[in-house]
Amino acid sequence: MFKKSLLSALLLGAAALSTAVSADVKKIDEVAVVVDDGVVLEGEIRDIVRSVKAKAAIENQRLPTDDVLRTQAIEKLILESLQLQLASRMGIQISDAQLDSVLMNIAQSEGKTIEEYRQSVIDSGENFEQHREKVRSEITISETMRANVRRRVNISEQEVKTLLEIIEQQTSKEEFNIGHILINVDSDATQADITTRKDVAEKVIELLEGGADFKQVAITSSSGAKALEGGDWGFLSINEMPSLFAENVKGQKKGDIIGPLKSGAGFHIIKILDIRGRETVEIKEVKSRHILIKPSIILSEEKAKKMLEKFVADVKAGNADFSELAKEHSEDPGSASRGGELGWANPDIYAPQFKETLGQLSPGQFSAPFRTQFGWHVVQLLDERTSDATEDSKKDRAYQILFNRKFAEEKENWLRELRSKANIEAL
Known part of the structure; x- marks a missing residue:
């Protein structure tokens, strides 16, 4: 009898301990979203939201609610997970030697030795081995995207010739710092759906024209690739922008809001954040x-x-x-x-x-x-x-401009297609 009671007590104790351990593990990290054969963890979501908040605090920038930041972070992690899974299926692997080479480049760009760079990562509160793996994932995603998008980009000799003629005729040396917001439209959307999304885009423009902070609105509303960066695309010449943007940005002044512009991805809203002249140097x-x-x-x-x-x-x-x-x-x-x-x-x-x-x-x-x-x-x-400029260098530049423009357009299309084919389950 005593032995039976003792056994029961031990089993109950083991069960309690198992439950406690399970609870502790759950608290450490939980699966938030299942993405095909991968997962998005709560800890990953928190890390991105924390990073965005830290950056906003430094820039004294207002942010939307935590729910909105969480949604954007989840979407970013879903796309990253899908690309990493595709990389695995394609056999894309980043070796330690290749990773060390990239880290050395980063250190040199910051004027540091690799040891100084390592220490700066540790001083920032980040585990260096985790940082290495994060960089490895970023390289893997970049290689996967390049391999899949590059094959979708086709450039004819006539396109290069036409752009060369435009460049030669163009006298403007301006570059535009553009902000971008995308109100996406599903590929199978009905006309009613499209009208509804256009109404959303027009309301966003009303907000912006009423003085709303562009970066905050972009983080809250945009489905574009740069949403978490406040929609900031940086400085681009007319020829480096997607055709849809170039046609509407040319001749505009700083502060102008343009849109909604319709494309296959949805409705685009652009703001001219700044304009600068391009320097000519040898x-x-x-x-x-x-x-x-x-x-x-x-x-x-x-x-x-x-x-x-x-x-x-x-x-x-x-x-x-x-x-x-x-x-x-x-x-x-x-x-x-x-x-x-x-x-x-x-x-x-x-x-x-x-x-x-x-x-x-x-x-x-x-x-x-x-x-x-x-x-x-x-x-x-x-x-x-x-x-300064020769015919050969002009031709190379024209080709690169066309490639970058088409690559940016096809990248968005490819990511949407990758996302639409995925089996995603939020837990």
């Missing part, structure tokens, strides 16, 4: 070509490096042609088909290690293999010049 340009090899599960970091060392040795010995090697092996789709040639460019556009390596070369010289966040490279400096 720049040092480099002409180079490279081969990019990306390490993978099959190809290790060391093998990728050795592969490039052999390429350079073969080219120097006259046993191989650099252009043909680039066409066959380079994993940079933008330059591989051109034999690795990057054309004339300001070296500032390249990754820090790429720019630094080019700066150490003389025309005709090859580099040793080096690592950037994109993979392993060898680069040959073909020529240098100091230039």
